[in-house]
Amino acid sequence: MSTTKLNSMTISERITESERFHLAAECETFPPEIIAIVLGVSLSWLQKKRCEGGGIPYSKIHYRKIVYRKSDVISYINSQITNSTSQYRAV
Template sequence: MNKALFTTKEAAELLGVSKAFLERDRWAGARVPFIKVGSRAVRYRLSDLESYIERQIRHSTSEVA
């Protein structure tokens, strides 16, 4: 199991979103789980990013999230 931690930039690249998307997400309530390292550093676990991706799967555009 890979225990590597991703920076915001790396996590954004993996998800195909902007850094700003993840920064806003943290501010608004964090749908994408993150880890605070020290007082300022933010990191993401691969397993949390993969879980987030799985939760986004929809079978119709009319489904409510």
């Protein structure tokens, strides 16, 4: 398993990055590692959603640099709200 920035972050660093996300302006962008922390998902889940679709809109700044806008992350979270388990749709 390769070491990523996410794997090497302490819990304290993760909390700090999560707080930075929540305090940021809606137009600010964040790398996948920070979005994974905020959503509690893996980097591979974000990558899978980028490939398959149905995930959070993103920008590919460079062939190796992907960023997510805070407003798009918040919109994605809000779109996942349901009132009961019968409303859940398999993804």
